[in-house]
Amino acid sequence: MSQTEATEIGAPRSPRTFGSSGRSNFELYSWLFMRVSGLVLVFLVLGHLFIMNILDGGVQRINFAFVAGRWSSPFWQVWDLVMLWLAQLHGGNGLRVIINDYAERDTTRLWLKAALYASMVLILVTGTLVIFTFDPNIG
Amino acid sequence: MPTAPAGTLYRGREGMWSWVAHRITGALTFFFLFAHVLDTALVRVSPEAYDAVIATYKNPVVNLLEVGLVGAVLFHALNGLRVIAVDFWSKGPKYHQAMLWSIVTVWMLLMVPGTYFMLQHTISAIFGSA
Ligand code: HEM
Numbered sequence: 001m002s003q004t005e006a007t008e009i010g011a012p013r014s015p016r017t018f019g020s021s022g023r024s025n026f027e028l029y030s031w032l033f034m035r036v037s038g039l040v041l042v043f044l045v046l047g048h049l050f051i052m053n054i055l056d057g058g059v060q061r062i063n064f065a066f067v068a069g070r071w072s073s074p075f076w077q078v079w080d081l082v083m084l085w086l087a088q089l090h091g092g093n094g095l096r097v098i099i100n101d102y103a104e105r106d107t108t109r110l111w112l113k114a115a116l117y118a119s120m121v122l123i124l125v126t127g128t129l130v131i132f133t134f135d136p137n138i139g
Numbered sequence: 140m141p142t143a144p145a146g147t148l149y150r151g152r153e154g155m156w157s158w159v160a161h162r163i164t165g166a167l168t169f170f171f172l173f174a175h176v177l178d179t180a181l182v183r184v185s186p187e188a189y190d191a192v193i194a195t196y197k198n199p200v201v202n203l204l205e206v207g208l209v210g211a212v213l214f215h216a217l218n219g220l221r222v223i224a225v226d227f228w229s230k231g232p233k234y235h236q237a238m239l240w241s242i243v244t245v246w247m248l249l250m251v252p253g254t255y256f257m258l259q260h261t262i263s264a265i266f267g268s269a
Contacts, residue, residue: 035226038219046216049209054256059196059205064186067179084176091169098166119173127176130183139185 030093037090044083068136077131084127092120153239157218164215171208199261206257210250217242 053059070076095116103109149155181189195201221238225231231238 035223038216038223042216042220045212049212053205053209054253057260058257059193059202060260062193062196064182064189067182067189087172091165091172094165095169098162123173123176126180130176130180134182138183139187 030097034090034093037086041083041086041090044079045087048079048083068134071131071134072136081128081131084131085124088120088124088127092116153236157221157239161215161218161222164211168208168212168215197260199265202258202261206254209253209257210246213249213253214242214246217246 052062071080096113099109099112099116103112178192179189181192196205218239221235221242224238225235
């Protein structure tokens with residue numbers, strides 16, 4: 001081996017670079033995202049469940065007027081929007097891993113993931129539109 | 140493609156079963172979220188359409204399912220925090236079992252009063268208000 005071809009050794013723990021091999025650090029970032037989004041979701045999701053199901057009569061007091069009252073405040077709009085996106089990306093990424101674990105045939109994996117990603121787009125678009133276009137005077 | 144896995148990594152006990160429960164509760168919550176965003180979207184149709192779908196949540200049987208959903212999400216959240224501690228805290232792997240029994244205890248302490256408040260109306264509707 002000539003001197004000019006010496007292997008380059010990066011700093012410890014720096015992300016690997018795979019050059020033209022077509023691989024990436026996607027799984028590392030997805031692993032990290034599950035943990036960071038999980039931390040935020042603890043507050044958003046448990047807060048949501050507490051308010052909606054336990055506080056002040058729980059689910060029995062929920063109706064259109066209740067939703068209209070909450071979404072008149074930007075605070076709850078932002079809460080619900082962030083919760084929608086984080087939960088959908090966190091849960092969707094989790095399901096991607098589950099599909100990879102159990103669906104052994106390439107075509108099965110392909111179709112299950114196509115259905116998963118389609119459902120994620122549907123829910124993210126619908127949910128976001130509903131929060132942004134909510135009209136308390138409808139009907 | 141191999142048709143049977145060569146050996147197994149499943150090791151049983153607390154580590155494996157908490158992972159199984161984490162996976163089932165996570166997937167279950169994700170499927171519920173699909174239905175829940177669509178039922179909430181009825182606020183864009185009419186107040187009547189939304190109130191009609193919300194009425195199903197107030198049904199005693201569905202109310203019981205909600206307790207199950209809250210229990211599943213609460214377990215997933217607490218166990219998720221435990222997984223994060225195992226991954227990032229230097230003593231996490233050493234205390235993973237103690238942490239599991241701690242979160243199971245916290246889960247029970249929260250679920251007892253939580254179940255009471257969630258079912259309060261259903262119980263008085265069935266057995267008459269005392
Ligand atoms: C409430 C706070 C939450 C926390 C702290 C949390 C934490 C976590 C963590 C750390 C993982 C990764 C586990 C691993 O890599 O071994 C995970 C996986 C997962 N989570 Fe969550 N999560 C939360 C909420 C949710 C919600 C709301 C959903 C559904 C929309 C969800 C669905 C999933 C799924 C499907 C997986 C994959 C399970 C697997 O691969 O076995 N999680 N969660």
